[in-house]
Amino acid sequence: xxxxxxxxxxxxxxxxxxxxxxxxxxxxxxxxxxxxxxxxxxxxxxxxxxxxxxxxxxxxxxxxxxxxxxxxxxxxxxxxxxxxxxxxxxxxxxxxxxxxxxxxxxxxxxxxxxxxxxxxxxxxxxxxxxxxxxx
Amino acid sequence: xxxxxxxxxxxxxxxxxxxxxxxxxxxxxxxxxxxxxxxxxxxxxxxxxxxxxxxxxxxxxxxxxxxxxxxxxxxxxxxxxxxxxxxxxxxxxxxxxxxxxxxxxxxxxxxxxxxxxxxxxxxxxxxxxxxxxxx
Numbered sequence: 001x002x003x004x005x006x007x008x009x010x011x012x013x014x015x016x017x018x019x020x021x022x023x024x025x026x027x028x029x030x031x032x033x034x035x036x037x038x039x040x041x042x043x044x045x046x047x048x049x050x051x052x053x054x055x056x057x058x059x060x061x062x063x064x065x066x067x068x069x070x071x072x073x074x075x076x077x078x079x080x081x082x083x084x085x086x087x088x089x090x091x092x093x094x095x096x097x098x099x100x101x102x103x104x105x106x107x108x109x110x111x112x113x114x115x116x117x118x119x120x121x122x123x124x125x126x127x128x129x130x131x132x133x134x135x
Numbered sequence: 136x137x138x139x140x141x142x143x144x145x146x147x148x149x150x151x152x153x154x155x156x157x158x159x160x161x162x163x164x165x166x167x168x169x170x171x172x173x174x175x176x177x178x179x180x181x182x183x184x185x186x187x188x189x190x191x192x193x194x195x196x197x198x199x200x201x202x203x204x205x206x207x208x209x210x211x212x213x214x215x216x217x218x219x220x221x222x223x224x225x226x227x228x229x230x231x232x233x234x235x236x237x238x239x240x241x242x243x244x245x246x247x248x249x250x251x252x253x254x255x256x257x258x259x260x261x262x263x264x265x266x267x268x269x270x
Contacts, residue, residue, distance in 0.1 A: 011244075012163075012166075013239045013242055014238060015238075016241070018159055018234075031149055048144075049142045094236075095233040095234055099153075102148075102227060103148025107151040112146055
C-alpha cells in the first residue's frame with residue numbers, strides 16, 4: 001500500500017511483503033489472475049467481494065509499480081488493457097495457497113467454498129503449477 | 136479487519152483469511168509473538184515499523200475476537216496482560232514463512248534482514264516448529 005511511512009524501512013522481509021500486497025484487496029485481485037484466469041479491469045470489478053472501482057484502480061497501479069502485475073494493451077482490442085502476473089507475482093502462489101488452506105481449516109460455515117482447497121489437498125504441486133501458469 | 140461489509144461473505148477461504156489478518160499491522164503483531172517471543176502491549180508498541188498505540192489496541196482486540204490471540208493476566212504481575220497465540224494463530228506459521236521467503240527473494244536492498252530467511256532455508260521444519268512453540 002502506498003503510504004508516507006513504508007513498513008519495509010525496518011528491513012523485515014515480512015514487512016516488505018506487507019508493503020507490496022498487505023491490504024484487504026490486493027490479494028483478491030491477484031487471486032482473480034492466479035486462480036480464475038481473469039485479465040481485465042471489468043473482471044476484477046465484478047468479484048463477489050464488491051471492490052470499489054477507485055480502490056481497484058489504485059491497487060492495480062500500486063501492484064504494477066511494485067512489479068507484481070504487467071499491464072498491456074489487449075491485442076484483440078487495442079482500446080482495452082489486460083493485466084497479468086509477472087514472475088514476481090506468480091511467486092506469490094505459495095502464500096495464497098497457504099492462506100486458502102488456513103481459511104479452509106477454520107471457516108466452518110456451510111457457505112464456505114471448498115473447490116480450491118479440495119484441489120490443493122488432492123495434489124498441491126499440480127495446483128501450484130496451475131496457479132503459476134496462464135490459466 | 137472490522138468493517139461493515141465482510142469479505143468472507145463471498146465464501147472464499149482467501150477472503151476469510153484476509154478478514155482475519157489482512158491489514159498492514161496484524162501480521163506484524165503476530166510476527167512478534169510467533170518469531171520474537173514477545174507478549175506485552177509494550178513489546179508490540181516498540182516494533183521498528185512504528186505502530187500507533189490506538190491501532191495496536193484495535194488490532195489486538197480484533198485478533199482476540201477472531202480467536203487468533205489469547206489475552207491473560209500476567210501471573211507475575213496481575214495488573215498487566217500478556218498475549219499469546221492460540222492454536223489457530225500458530226497455524227498461521229506457514230503463511231508467515233512463505234511471506235518471509237518471498238520477501239527475502241525480492242527485497243535486494245542491503246538493509247534487508249536475512250536472519251529469519253536464512254534459518255528457514257537451512258531447516259524449514261525446525262523453524263516452523265520453533266514458530267509454533269512458546270519461543
